[in-house]
Amino acid sequence: MGHIARTIGTRRRGTTTAALLAAAVTASLMAGCTSDDRPSDDGRGQTHSRSQDPDHRESHTPSVGSVLAVKIDNVHAARPQTGLEAADIVYAEQVEGGLSRLMAVYATRLPEAVGPVRSARETDLELLRQFDDPTLAFSGAQRKLLPLIDRAPLNAESPESAASGVYYRGADRAAPHNLYLRPQRLIAAAPGPDALTTGFRYGAAPAGGTPAESRTVRFPSARFTFTWSADRHGWLVSMDGTPTVTTDDNTTDDKRIAAATVVVQYVKVRESKFHDVLGNNSPYTQSVGSGRAQVLRDGRAFDVEWRRGSAAEGTDFTTADGTPVNFAKGQVWVVFATA
Numbered sequence: 001m002g003h004i005a006r007t008i009g010t011r012r013r014g015t016t017t018a019a020l021l022a023a024a025v026t027a028s029l030m031a032g033c034t035s036d037d038r039p040s041d042d043g044r045g046q047t048h049s050r051s052q053d054p055d056h057r058e059s060h061t062p063s064v065g066s067v068l069a070v071k072i073d074n075v076h077a078a079r080p081q082t083g084l085e086a087a088d089i090v091y092a093e094q095v096e097g098g099l100s101r102l103m104a105v106y107a108t109r110l111p112e113a114v115g116p117v118r119s120a121r122e123t124d125l126e127l128l129r130q131f132d133d134p135t136l137a138f139s140g141a142q143r144k145l146l147p148l149i150d151r152a153p154l155n156a157e158s159p160e161s162a163a164s165g166v167y168y169r170g171a172d173r174a175a176p177h178n179l180y181l182r183p184q185r186l187i188a189a190a191p192g193p194d195a196l197t198t199g200f201r202y203g204a205a206p207a208g209g210t211p212a213e214s215r216t217v218r219f220p221s222a223r224f225t226f227t228w229s230a231d232r233h234g235w236l237v238s239m240d241g242t243p244t245v246t247t248d249d250n251t252t253d254d255k256r257i258a259a260a261t262v263v264v265q266y267v268k269v270r271e272s273k274f275h276d277v278l279g280n281n282s283p284y285t286q287s288v289g290s291g292r293a294q295v296l297r298d299g300r301a302f303d304v305e306w307r308r309g310s311a312a313e314g315t316d317f318t319t320a321d322g323t324p325v326n327f328a329k330g331q332v333w334v335v336f337a338t339a
Helices: 122-128 143-151
Strands: 068-072 089-094 100-106 135-137 155-157 167-169 179-181 214-219 222-229 234-239 245-247 254-256 261-275 281-286 289-297 300-308 316-318 332-338
Touching: 068 122, 089 281, 122 143, 122 281, 143 261, 214 261, 222 332
Parallel strands: 068 135, 089 332, 135 155, 261 332
Antiparallel strands: 068 100, 089 100, 167 179, 214 222, 222 234, 245 254, 261 281, 261 289, 289 300, 300 316
16 A cells, blocks of 8 residues: 655645536445535546635645544444554544434544545534644545635545545455545554544543443444453444454454444534535534533443533543542544434
8 A cells, every 4th residue: 555654645625626627426326325425526536526726725734742533434334444444533423314414533643544435514624623733534525515614724625625645446346435544644644642632631430330242222223332352441333234354454354443442422403505416414412511411431331421621622430529520541433423
């Protein structure tokens, strides 16, 4: 795949957005996936997401302290994913038709490749405000959403805006489920744990909790199951009834994903003003606010409360008496369940 660490980025804020829209989106209708990437991936290696007017292009190098967030496909045709094991945080959100999509956040380690990369949602913009100048890697977005991405305080990097070689097409599956990112060609180095301004705390487990062997979270057309493994000292992830494995940096062997901490966060999921080309509404997940959550760690489940005061803040998780709840050291999965 190539392993060249160099910083290449193109910041695309305030650009004209609707000039280069693709007339058709055929590939995203395959494999039971809704056609949500318009304008985006046309299945031929072209991604239509932003204007290419050279007068509006601004050269930009992402901040050394910036996290990398990657939108990752999560239908059957996209599995196994690549590079998921290196993420510090994996967010699971609802998309059109009740399906799910992942956003993986990288701060402590950059894998050689990540994917398959898919399109952004309005939900992502609010969620990413908690980070300082984050870089968002995505395949494109719905046409009317593009101006919001242009104005968001982030570095938006699609295949159209990124330098040659940052993205590539895999040969082992059909488009649009074969677009991959080489993170180390996009940002110079992993920024480190201080860039994870999520509000998450790590340390000893809180008192109490109840023993838990397994926990399942259901979306309308998807489900996540987390099963405690004492051997892995983590929660084995399954999605849609299938064990979640990922290909790592240096081998084609599949590895089972085991999260150190799982957060089931109950949030408001409402309709947005955006739709895919089939007319399906794009759900909007509200990550600002407060509510209940369940934290899974060390084979136990803890009922907690969450609060995020504004989009620029991280999320606090506390017990009923206001005591902060520590997570276990390692990968965190946050599943946004409907309140």
